Amino acid sequence: GALVYQYPRRTICKSGTSMRMECQAVGFQATSVAWYRQSPQKTFELIALSTVNSAIKYEQNFTQEKFPISHPNLSFSSMTVLNAYLEDRGLYLCGASWVQDTQYFGPGTRLLVL
Amino acid sequence: GDSVTQKEGLVTLTEGLPVMLNCTYQTIYSNAFLFWYVHYLNESPRLLLKSSTDNKRTEHQGFHATLHKSSSSFHLQKSSAQLSDSALYYCALTWGNTGKLIFGLGTTLQVQP
Numbered sequence: 773g774a775l776v777y778q779y780p781r782r783t784i785c786k787s788g789t790s791m792r793m794e795c796q797a798v799g800f801q802a803t804s805v806a807w808y809r810q811s812p813q814k815t816f817e818l819i820a821l822s823t824v825n826s827a828i829k830y831e832q833n834f835t836q837e838k839f840p841i842s843h844p845n846l847s848f849s850s851m852t853v854l855n856a857y858l859e860d861r862g863l864y865l866c867g868a869s870w871v872q873d874t875q876y877f878g879p880g881t882r883l884l885v886l
Numbered sequence: 887g888d889s890v891t892q893k894e895g896l897v898t899l900t901e902g903l904p905v906m907l908n909c910t911y912q913t914i915y916s917n918a919f920l921f922w923y924v925h926y927l928n929e930s931p932r933l934l935l936k937s938s939t940d941n942k943r944t945e946h947q948g949f950h951a952t953l954h955k956s957s958s959s960f961h962l963q964k965s966s967a968q969l970s971d972s973a974l975y976y977c978a979l980t981w982g983n984t985g986k987l988i989f990g991l992g993t994t995l996q997v998q999p
Contacts, residue, residue, distance in 0.1 A: 821986060877923070
């Protein structure tokens with residue numbers, strides 16, 4: 773079956789430092805990878821969508837300068853939160869898909885910022 | 887803009903009773919896909935149901951939902967709640983081949999003995 777792993781599951785970083793998180797698809801080819809953030813008391817908000825052979829598309833309020841994403845092959849993607857501050861805390865989900873209408877999610881990386 | 891509304895934040899009911907979680911959506915696109923994901927604590931959100939066909943019932947693991955484009959609704963139902971159904975349920979929307987998902991706020995279902 774289709775599985776998505778995320779690493780780390782939980783991390784703490786100091787305010788102003790950066791943190792990299794990874795997403796791995798197993799059992800299928802992740803032609804698209806979407807990164808979401810769930811801030812406290814909010815729902816999942818799309819940060820960016822990465823599709824193989826296309827430019828990464830960032831949503832409003834999110835930028836490549838703040839959340840650089842790498843999607844080097846059909847099974848792996850990573851995203852870095854640069855200069856993390858309190859408002860960046862939350863659960864970061866990776867959603868991978870090979871059929872555009874269905875995403876399979878990892879368990880998320882929970883980021884705490886001190 | 888495109889949005890998904892789940893008006894209940896928390897639904898509490900007794901085991902054996904029927905479940906209905908509400909989901910309505912707003913989009914300008916006619917080729918919308920609607921999803922229900924179930925999210926257990928510390929696990930991955932898992933796809934429960936999906937549909938893009940108007941007025942067609944879709945079923946999985948005892949749950950069912952029917953997309954009604956006339957009322958922009960995709961309510962999740964189950965005839966008899968089980969304790970193991972206690973979880974957070976998200977309704978989500980996408981359209982065309984965008985690959986973007988718009989999530990509702992989620993509804994926590996608590997099933998009591």
